[in-house]
Amino acid sequence: MTTDLNLTELELRAIGAELNLADGHPRQDLTKSQCDVVAQFPDLFWFSRQQIFSEIERKAQTAFLTALGQHMAPVQAGRVYSVYSSSVATMVLANALRGHRVAMLHPTFDNIHAILSKVVPVMSMSESEIAEIRFSDEVDKQATCLFITTPNNPTGWVLTQSALEGLCCYCLRKGKVLCLDVSFRGFDIRAQFDHYAVLERTGVEYVLVEDTGKLWPLQELKLGFLAVSEGFREKVHHCLSDVLLTVSPFLLQLVEVFSLDGAAGGFERLHALIAENRKMIVDALDGFEDIKVPDCDARISVCRLQLPTSLQAEKAYKFLTSRGVHVLPCRQFYWERPEDGARLIRIALARNKKVVAEFLSQFSMVLPNIRETRASGR
């Protein structure tokens, strides 16, 4: 049963499949300027061997974070730690949070919940509760840490600057730590206001998980970063030392060069591709009243489709999978109430347009099945 498997297990089934629109990893063709960088890999490799590690790391972190609007990032203060992926960052963070009680966003990518809940007690909070800074009694009274994914995967919901300011004040007043997973911020300029300026100004204790891994189709050559407030530096530093000496200076070098390319127009081209792919799906489903694209204003590299019933969603998922077309069911994102995601499937958009077009052609064969199921009342 797909409901027993986690999202990564389902994504694994899609690796090497005919049509993989399951994982949120970037699989589109490289742009011309990205190909030019790949052609320079040998030079970058030898260059990175000759540099001082701390210099390479500082330059990579600065290039990446400033390309995404994060000018006040605590790079200079030595409070950004490099890791091999955002999941590794979350694992380190979970260990640094031992003894805390964490309120985390529901729904969100299931591995965040899986990692945290093995180490700390976890309770849920919704996007609207966060936006309005109006929490359940349980969260308000018992949580010592809030963990928020912004932009959120799979919904594309974004924490606004004024909501972040309000949250910082709330956390400061209540003595709570604020943790943000901003892995998808590269897709959405609404998530690129200077978070660190807000966090540092208010003085809240914070940890941010940053991620290069959703942006560039580099065959999983990627890094995560943990950016922390002064009060969390020692804990995170120590927990990180349990698992890692340093990341690869070559990879840091790649992150710097791809960030510079992103800032010089690469991110705009990426945004255009994602917007075109999303529009292709929205346009194709225009006229099918029963099938909704619930997050029309989302900018991240995934798109949810809502089917009329959970049975139809399950049938559509199975039909597509049987034809080698892989997407994700959404129950697993709803780690507390899986039924809330039962009518939804998620389509990855960081793909070539022809992959999305092929998905739509396969999906069009599902539509008569949907009507048939409805007609017979099953």
Ligand SMILES: Cc1ncc(COP(=O)(O)O)c(C=O)c1O
């Ligand atoms: C919001 C979010 N954070 C972290 C991750 C984990 O990323 P990775 O598999 O590169 O560690 C994911 C995966 O999709 C995600 O959606």
